[in-house]
Amino acid sequence: MKDCAFTLIFGLLIMLTGCSQQKQEFKPSPLATKIARFAPTPVTADLSKLSPADREALKKLIQAAAIMDRLYTRQSWSGSEALRSKLEADSSPEGKELLHYYHVNGGPWSVLDHDEPFVDGVPRKPHGANYYPEDMTKDEFAKWLATLPETEQKKATGFFWTIRRNPDRTLHVVPYNEEYRDLLVPAAALLREAAGLTESPSLKRFLTLRAEAFLTNDYYASDVAWMDLDSPIEPTIGPYEVYMDELFNYKAAFEAFICLRDDGETARLTSFSRHLQEIEDHLPINPRYRNPKLGAMAPIRVVQEIATGGEARGGVQTAAFNLPNDERVTAEKGSKRVMLKNVQEAKFRTILTPIAAALLDTTQRTLIAFEPFFTHILAHELMHGLGPHAIVLNGKMTTARQAMRELSSALEEAKADISGLFALQYLIDTGVLDRSLEEPMYVTFLAGVFRSVRFGINDAHGKGMALQFNYLSDAGAIGYDESTGRYRADVPRFKAAAQKLTGEIMTIQAEGSYNKAKAMLDTLGVVRPLMQRSLDRLIHIPVDIEPVFSPLN
Secondary structure (H helix, E strand, C coil), X not given: CHHHHHHHHHHHHHHHHHHHHHHHHCCCCHHHHHHCCEXXXXXXXXXXXXXXXXXXXXXXXXXXXXXXXXXXXXXXXXXHHHHHXXXXXXXXXXXXXXXXXXXXXXXXXXXXXXXXXXXXXXXXXXXXXXXXXXCCCHHHHHHHHHCCCHHHHHHHCCXXXXXXXXXXXXXXXXXXXXXXXXXXXXXXXXXXXHXXXXXXXXXXXXXXXXXXXXXXXXXXXXXXXXXXXXXCEEEEEEECCCCCXXXXXCCCCEEEEEEEECHHHHHHHHHHHHHHHHHHHCCCCCHHHCCCCCCCCCCEEEEEEEEEEECCCCXXXXXXXXXXXXXXXXXXXXXXXXXXXXXXXXXXXXXXXXXXXXXXXXXXXXHCCHHHHHHHHHHHXXXXXXXXXXXXXXXXXXXXXXXXXXXXXXXXXXXXXXXXXXXXXXXXXXXXXXXXXXXXXXXXXXXXXXXXXXXXXXXXXXXXXXXXHHHHHHCCCEEEECCCCEEEECHHHXXXXXXXXXXXXXXXXXXXXXXXXXXXXXXXXXXXXXHHHHHXXXXXXXXXXXXXXXXXX
């Protein structure tokens, strides 16, 4: 019996040890834990109203969006293409996991971890991406730039030219249509095929001109055509945002948003654009910094996202955007505000609502609602087009973007956020919007602060939101209860502080004061200990969504 008992006990120990080993085997890897911060979320749209021809055109556009992925990969780092090919060829579980996270981030750097590389052998993310020689310094660029005639200076600091070395190691510019010709030629062919299929004249015109732009490097005409687009399909495809150029914010990254227009929601929100000049005329800045005549009233589009590519696909998902960035087009036509409603709904449901439940005062968290969330994102995008853009610095015409250099994106995102609150409050005070929106707007914004700061302060949106949170907290607009660990919005102080910060940021932009912008971001664009403790309490809530798009039939 003793032997049997011993055998039984020994057997049980083996089983328990095996269970323990199995549990260890099934413990999520560190990379799986990182991946889990992005919640796979269905993002769907109704294609039933599209004609058969437009459905076929849509398929071509989705293929073109995939080429934007390849272009963006090449732009991000000189070693990205080889690394991506290596990961795609690795069929091991570890390789598949690495490739999955590579796609989530749009590259081998973890956007939620201060851009730390997560693939062995990958260096720190280059500040100049692959737009400039990796060994080029800012000082070298500045000295070279000063030797160029004005026309060449515009190319060197322009959106659509890379900087490369000659054999003697001096610098020269290479236009995108030469640098990326092998990918832009097939992308242009797909756009022409889609243009030949669609029944929409304005879409046909945009796609034809954008295909031409891919081959000529002149995007002006196609940007104007995109502004005039009136089609059930709403594609945005090409080089646009400058976030990845952390040296100067000069160079544009390729991306694609392939969407369907939501006519009902678009009509409801278009009325906002009628008040843009009125808001501009009441901005809390010196009148000489205001624009007395904005460009043509910018169109607003509410869309349902179908597919993305390039910069639009990786990292934190875009909820809205305001394009184009070419100041020539915005001066003439304004800029188009595109609201990705199905993406916003997914973020609100999956991310914002749980954050509010965890961190907001119990008497205010019931005020959280999708309408103020959606409306503020709209206001954010509208306000990108207002305030200082073209400025005079040291007697020379330039832009606020170029004057702020690498600080431009974070400062501009903070400006659009806080001035969005100012603009909505103005519309409430003048009776355009209902007063019932007021308190939910500020409370929902407060919950949104934590959503955005979780993106990390290396992200322009996250750093800009950290700046606002600290400014508002210092002004007493955001209260914190130590006993409950919850936050509360003080609406009267919120209104006053939002107006004041709007004025301060826009004045810095109007004056082209790089040093003041740097001081503001260095002081306020940080995560303070209280904020970090609050963020640590949200570890069980996903940081963002990983869209799961439905395939086209």
